[in-house]
Amino acid sequence: MANSFLFLIGMVIGSFCNVAGIRIPQKKSIVYPGSSCSSCGRKLGWYELVPVVSWLMQLGRCRGCRGKVSILYPVMELLTGMLFMVSPLLLGWSLELLLSWSLIAMLAIITVSDLLYMVIPDRILLFFGALFILQRSLVQNESAWELLFGFLLGFGLLYAIAAASGGGMGGGDVKLMGVAGIVLGWKAVLLAFMLALFLGAVFGSAGLALKYLNRKQRIPFGPFLAAGILLSYFFYNEIAGFYFSKML
Ligand SMILES: [Zn+2]
Incomplete structure (x- = not known):
């Protein structure tokens, strides 16, 4: 019911x-x-x-x-x-549901925006960033340092990659991962990014193979980040456990 x-x-x-x-x-x-x-x-x-x-x-x-x-x-x-x-x-x-539902709503909005205009507007990220800080501090009583560290890792990692790749990733993607880091924390935001790269690579090569995409086409990365963020948010333990059990 x-x-x-x-x-x-x-x-x-x-x-x-x-x-x-x-x-x-x-x-x-x-x-x-x-x-x-x-x-x-x-x-x-x-x-x-x-x-x-x-x-x-x-x-x-x-x-x-x-x-x-x-x-x-x-x-x-x-x-x-x-x-x-x-x-x-x-x-x-639990109260964690408030965060999950907010996260889902933000990702739905940025997915539509990125697919239609190849843009992830600052206004959306600022609104949800503030909401996440409020909700995280209420729900888990996490220290401001942990939230800040999640934000900095998400933002910093993508910033470095965007700078190194010279235009492969947009400023919106960088800021999105910063905001996601507030919800996920630094470990899960790292996994989210790896999953997004993996999904993007699978979609890209399948698209090329099926001639649905051509090499010059720009693909918005936001929807892949959104999928990676949700997978990591809900299944971090399962995915990280599986990954490390294969490595060791
Ligand atoms: Zn009409």
């Missing part, structure tokens, strides 16, 4: 994250005006804004102009809903 309720809440929040990811990079308000079709500009009614369901009922098209509505939106709603529901199963019912 609680699980299906969380799934619905998560999908509604996912829908809001879509709006935030579309509008914040354009410096538009996320509450006003209401949503409209990106092709014809027609205002959307409430029945066109039901997460996932509306998209399916309309077969991914606008009721007015028949313009396509990206599949990204229902996918993000579904993913956010599932992650909200799965969190208490993985973490147990």
